[in-house]
Amino acid sequence: EAGVAQSPRYKIIEKRQSVAFWCNPISGHATLYWYQQILGQGPKLLIQFQNNGVVDDSQLPKDRFSAERLKGVDSTLKIQPAKLEDSAVYLCASSLAGIEQYFGPGTRLTVT
Amino acid sequence: QKEVEQNSGPLSVPEGAIASLNCTYSDRGSQSFFWYRQYSGKSPELIMFIYSNGDKEDGRFTAQLNKASQYVSLLIRDSQPSDSATYLCAVNSGGGADGLTFGKGTHLIIQP
Numbered sequence: 058e059a060g061v062a063q064s065p066r067y068k069i070i071e072k073r074q075s076v077a078f079w080c081n082p083i084s085g086h087a088t089l090y091w092y093q094q095i096l097g098q099g100p101k102l103l104i105q106f107q108n109n110g111v112v113d114d115s116q117l118p119k120d121r122f123s124a125e126r127l128k129g130v131d132s133t134l135k136i137q138p139a140k141l142e143d144s145a146v147y148l149c150a151s152s153l154a155g156i157e158q159y160f161g162p163g164t165r166l167t168v169t
Numbered sequence: 170q171k172e173v174e175q176n177s178g179p180l181s182v183p184e185g186a187i188a189s190l191n192c193t194y195s196d197r198g199s200q201s202f203f204w205y206r207q208y209s210g211k212s213p214e215l216i217m218f219i220y221s222n223g224d225k226e227d228g229r230f231t232a233q234l235n236k237a238s239q240y241v242s243l244l245i246r247d248s249q250p251s252d253s254a255t256y257l258c259a260v261n262s263g264g265g266a267d268g269l270t271f272g273k274g275t276h277l278i279i280q281p
Contacts, residue, residue: 090268092268097177097273098273098274099173099257099259099271099272099273099274100213100257100269100271101271102268102269102270105267105268112267113267113268148212148213155267156201156218157215157218158215158269159215160212160213160214161212162211162212163212
């Protein structure tokens with residue numbers, strides 16, 4: 058069974074630029090999560106989808122971050138405009154029954 | 170504001186000894202408790218989850234939960250150098266499908 062796929066793996070941008078991350082969950086997993094992990098901290102939930110509907114986006118900075126999950130499969134997370142404090146690893150995870158969350162390899166974003 | 174507290178370490182344990190990792194959480198409504206292992210530069214991987222008070226054993230790992238004290242622990246028996254990693258404690262409040270609230274993690278070093 059293929060795992061959660063993410064791309065790109067690394068991205069370097071200047072502040073005020075925009076960036077997008079892509080995630081393909083494990084086949085059949087209805088629930089998809091985006092987490093932000095700043096160096097030295099645990100992951101922080103940004104948004105949770107159930108199929109293509111948003112379940113929880115309470116910690117998503119909606120003035121600059123947006124996410125969508127079209128057709129209930131792939132998802133994209135966008136930041137526009139980026140700030141220095143957005144430098145982090147962005148992790149996508151998926152879950153079948155909501156118990157075990159499987160994480161992708163992450164996208165390491167550096168904002169200069 | 171849900172909080173999960175862990176001692177960041179590093180926690181240094183001799184090879185073959187028992188490593189004990191601790192975690193406290195603030196939300197009394199928390200229902201599910203998870204331990205993830207994260208190697209440097211990698212994404213978190215699930216080790217164990219526990220729902221009920223008491224102990225749950227899986228191979229060399231034992232998770233312990235005390236809801237009255239809002240305390241979760243992970244014991245690693247016969248510690249191996251390959252166990253050296255950051256261990257993340259996570260909780261969620263719902264029926265399992267909710268996003269996780271993570272602690273900052275404890276950096277464990279197993280000394281050969």
